[in-house]
Ligand SMILES: Nc1ncnc2c1ncn2[C@@H]1O[C@H](COP(=O)(O)OP(=O)(O)O)[C@@H](O)[C@H]1O
C-alpha cells in the first residue's frame with residue numbers, strides 16, 4: 001500500500017469564523033497535485049491545517065496520515081512524521097544561522113525519537129550534505145551563515161524553503177506559492193529542483209497561480225478551491241485553463257461557492273478598510 | 277577532615293533553572309568566621325585578621341560610618357536584607373595556593389567541578405579563585421610576571437603594593453558613592469588587583485572565579501585594575517553559589533583606570549543562585565584614545581542592581597558596554613550601563629539585551645551624560661527586550677543628560693514577545709516548543725555572544741540553555 005495523506009470533510013475556523021467548509025483531498029506518495037483558486041479562497045488555511053497551525057480550529061472532519069489521524073499531533077510531531085510545508089510567508093529568526101537551524105531540524109526529522117538535548121548529526125556529515133544541496137539549488141555557500149530569513153529577499157526566502165525541503169526529505173510537502181517573488185529563471189530552477197528532490201518519493205501539493213512551477217512537476221491532479229471548498233478536480237488541462245483564463249469560468253460553473261467567496265472577501269475588505 | 281562534596285537534591289518544585297552544576301555545597305572547616313552582624317568591632321576584627329596597616333583599617337571604619345548614614349537606593353528593586361544577619365567575613369583556609377595541590381582538597385574539588393583548572397590549562401594567562409572571603413588559589417604566567425604584570429588578590433596587594441593601593445583605592449568609587457559601595461569599603465575581602473605596565477599586551481584572558489558556599493554569607497570582593505599607557509588586558513570573572521533558603525549578599529566594587537591608548541575588556545558571566553542579592557558597583561575611567569569595554573552577563577540572583585560605568589576623561593576615549601540579563605521566576609534584573617562624556621570627541625556604545633521568562637522581571641536602567649564642552653561626542657544606546665510569556669515583565673529607564681549642543685546621541689529601544697508564528701515556523705521543521713523558544717532566545721542574544729571569546733560564548737549559550745530548560749510550566 002502506498003502511503004497516503006487523506007483529508008476528509010475538513011472544516012476549519014479562525015477565531016470562530018468558518019474558512020474551510022468540507023475539503024476532501026487524498027494524496028498518495030509519488031503524486032503531484034496542484035491547488036489553485038483565487039486569493040482568499042482558503043488555500044493557505046488548508047496548508048496551515050495540515051501542519052497544525054495553533055490558530056486554526058478544526059471544527060469537523062479528519063486529516064489522516066497512513067490511516068492515523070494527526071489532528072491531535074503537535075506541529076513538531078507532524079514534521080517528524082514526514083509532513084512539510086513551504087511557507088507563503090516564511091518567518092525571520094534573527095540571530096539564528098541557517099546552518100544551525102537546519103542541522104537541528106534535519107536531525108529531529110531524520111531521528112524522530114530524538115529527545116531534547118541529545119546529539120545532533122555530525123557536523124562534517126551535515127555540512128557536506130548541505131553544501132551539495134545548496135550547490136544543486138545554485139545557492140551561495142554564504143547563505144548557510146546568514147540568519148534564518150532575516151533580511152532575505154522574497155526570492156531568497158523561497159529558495160531557502162526549497163533548501164529546507166531538500167534537507168528534510170519529507171513524505172508529503174505542501175508548497176504554498178513557492179513561485180511568488182521569484183523571477184522567471186529562478187522559478188525554472190525551483191521547478192527543476194523540486195522535481196529532482198521529490199521525484200517519485202514525495203506526495204506534493206503545489207499551491208500556485210502560474211504554470212512555471214508545474215513545468216517539471218506535471219500535476220496528476222488539479223484542484224480548484226473557491227469559497228473554502230474544493231469545487232473541481234481535473235488533470236493538467238484544468239491547471240492550464242485556470243492560469244490562462246482565470247477563475248471566472250469556475251465561478252460561473254459554481255455560483256453558490258462563488259457567492260460564499262464574495263462574502264468572505266467582502267468581510268475581509270470591510271475589516272481592512274475599517275482598520276485603515 | 278571531611279572532604280565530601282555533597283550535592284543537594286533539587287526540590288522538584290524548583291523550576292528556577294539553577295541547575296545541578298552549580299548547586300552543590302562544599303563541606304568545609306573555615307578557620308576563621310567573623311561573628312554575624314556589622315559594627316565597628318567586627319570591621320576592626322576583619323582588618324586585624326588581615327594584619328592590615330592602620331590606613332586601611334581607618335578607610336574601613338570611615339566607610340562603615342558612611343554606610344550607616346546612607347539610605348537604601350531609591351531605585352531598582354526591593355531589597356530585604358537584615359544587615360545584622362549576615363556573616364561578613366569567612367576565611368576558608370590558612371594560605372593561598374600557588375598550585376592547585378596547595379588548595380584544600382574539598383575546595384579544589386569545588387573548582388574542579390566548576391571547570392576552572394581545566395580552563396586554566398587551555399586558555400588562560402592567569403587565574404584567581406576566591407572561596408567565600410579569600411582568594412584560595414592564584415597563578416600568573418611566568419612570562420607576564422617577568423614583564424612586570426601584577427595579578428594578585430587585593431589583600432596581598434595591600435601588603436606588597438601598599439603605596440599603589442593606598443593611592444588609588446576609593447578614588448574611582450568613593451565610599452560615599454552609594455550605600456553598597458560604602459558597605460564594600462568597610463568589609464571588603466579578596467578580589468583582584470591588576471597592574472599592566474606600559475605597552476604590555478596580554479593576549480589571553482586573566483580570570484577570577486568567585487564562589488559563595490556558605491549560607492547567609494556576604495561576599496565583598498574589591499577589584500582594582502590599572503592598565504597603563506598602550507597596554508591591553510582582558511579580565512574575566514565568573515560567579516556562582518549554591519541554592520539556600522535564606523539570602524546571601526554579593527556586593528563588589530570594581531575600579532578601573534585605563535590610561536592613554538590602553539584597552540581593557542572586563543567580562544562578567546555570573547550565574548548566581550536565586551537567593552543572592554547582587555548589588556555591585558563597577559566603574560572605569562578612560563583616558564585619551566583608550567577603550568574600556570564591559571561585557572556583562574547577568575543570570576540568576578534574586579535581585580541584581582548593576583550599571584557598569586565608563587567615564588571618558590580625555591579626547592578619543594571610548595566606552596562600550598554590552599549586557600545581557602536573563603530574569604526568570606522570582607528574579608529581578610535591574611541592570612544597565614552608564615556612560616559619561618567628560619571630554620570632546622569621546623565615543624560610547626551601549627547594547628543591552630534582556631530576556632524575561634516565567635514571571636521574571638528585567639529592567640534596563642541607563643545613563644548617558646554628555647558634559648558641557650564635550651563637543652563632537654557620540655553615543656548610541658540600543659536596548660532590546662524579549663519577553664517569553666505574559667507573566668513576565670520588562671521596563672526601560674533611560675536617563676539622558678546632554679549639556680552640549682554639538683553631539684550625536686541616539687537611543688533605540690525595542691520590546692518583543694516570542695511570536696506564535698515564529699514558534700510555528702520552527703516547529704514545522706521538527707523542533708519542539710522548548711527547542712524553538714531556546715533557538716529564538718539564542719538568536720536574540722547572538723549579536724552579543726559573538727563578541728565573546730569562543731570559550732565564554734559556549735559557556736554563555738550553555739547557561740542560557742539551562743535557564744530555558746527550567747521553563748516548563
Ligand atoms: N489568521 C487568520 N485570522 C483571520 N482570518 C484569517 C486568518 N488566516 C486566514 N484568514 C482568512 O481566511 C480566508 C482564507 O485565507 P487564505 O487561506 O490565506 O487564502 P488563500 O491562501 O487562498 O489566499 C481569508 O478570508 C482570510 O482573511
Ligand SMILES: [Mg+2]
Pocket residue numbers: 043044045088176
Ligand atoms: Mg495563500
